[in-house]
Amino acid sequence: MRLTLRVWRQKNADAPGTMTPYDVDGVSPDMSFLEMLDTLNERLILDGDDPVAFDHDCREGICGACSLVINGDAHGPERTTTCQLHMRSFADGDTIDIEPWRAAAFPVVKDLVVDRSAFDRIIQSGGYITAPTGSAPEAHATAVPKPVADTAFEHAECIGCGACVAACPNGSAMLFTSAKVVHLNSLPQGAPERESRVLDMVGRMDAEGFGGCTNTGECATACPKGIPLFSIATMNREFVRAARKR
Numbered sequence: 014m015r016l017t018l019r020v021w022r023q024k025n026a027d028a029p030g031t032m033t034p035y036d037v038d039g040v041s042p043d044m045s046f047l048e049m050l051d052t053l054n055e056r057l058i059l060d061g062d063d064p065v066a067f068d069h070d071c072r073e074g075i076c077g078a079c080s081l082v083i084n085g086d087a088h089g090p091e092r093t094t095t096c097q098l099h100m101r102s103f104a105d106g107d108t109i110d111i112e113p114w115r116a117a118a119f120p121v122v123k124d125l126v127v128d129r130s131a132f133d134r135i136i137q138s139g140g141y142i143t144a145p146t147g148s149a150p151e152a153h154a155t156a157v158p159k160p161v162a163d164t165a166f167e168h169a170e171c172i173g174c175g176a177c178v179a180a181c182p183n184g185s186a187m188l189f190t191s192a193k194v195v196h197l198n199s200l201p202q203g204a205p206e207r208e209s210r211v212l213d214m215v216g217r218m219d220a221e222g223f224g225g226c227t228n229t230g231e232c233a234t235a236c237p238k239g240i241p242l243f244s245i246a247t248m249n250r251e252f253v254r255a256a257r258k259r
């Protein structure tokens with residue numbers, strides 16, 4: 014395949030960015046999108062040019078590091094992570110626009126890399142449980158009904174990639190935050206911090222500059238792990254309950 018890429022290049026957070034065109038030849042339909050970018054970078058390095066900076070780690074769809082807006086869609090045309098997107102989703106001769114996540118709370122570091130540490134600070138504010146130290150408790154000591162375990166597991170699938178924020182016209186982090194809150198608040202192990210968790214995590218989310226939710230649903234559509242939109246409604250109920258109790 015021969016492709017034309019239009020890639021967002023930006024030297025640093027303060028420099029102006031621009032879409033820069035590149036022709037890439039010899040792309041296999043079986044390559045992942047990141048392998049295709051590797052091909053471009055190998056050529057740029059051989060030519061003595063600055064390679065395109067982009068985030069990646071596991072390349073298996075589990076770490077949440079990869080983060081590209083491809084032709085206007087977070088993670089591209091398939092409902093998966095950028096690293097699990099393959100070039101067979103595109104046609105020979107295509108022009109592909111590649112941009113970083115766009116959100117006020119995710120400032121660009123360089124090219125396609127953005128600073129997502131705001132997510133870390135939301136987690137630090139309440140995304141944990143109180144657990145006594147010592148040996149591991151007996152696995153069946155705390156019974157968890159199957160529907161509750163299923164709900165917790167469904168929300169635990171969030172990999173924190175930030176596609177929900179990138180897809181949202183408001184730059185809202187409600188789907189991410191709700192996935193973490195519902196995961197832990199569903200379980201008996203998360204009960205001791207049930208109220209403080211939701212109040213603190215929502216407070217941190219607002220302080221980080223994420224936008225509000227207006228129920229457009231773009232977040233759930235873009236989420237590569239299928240975190241459901243009703244997660245946000247569940248978190249809102251948790252928030253009202255906790256605020257009234259406090």
Ligand code: FES
Pocket residue numbers: 068069070071072073074075076077078079094095096097
């Ligand atoms: S690189 Fe880990 S999810 Fe894509």
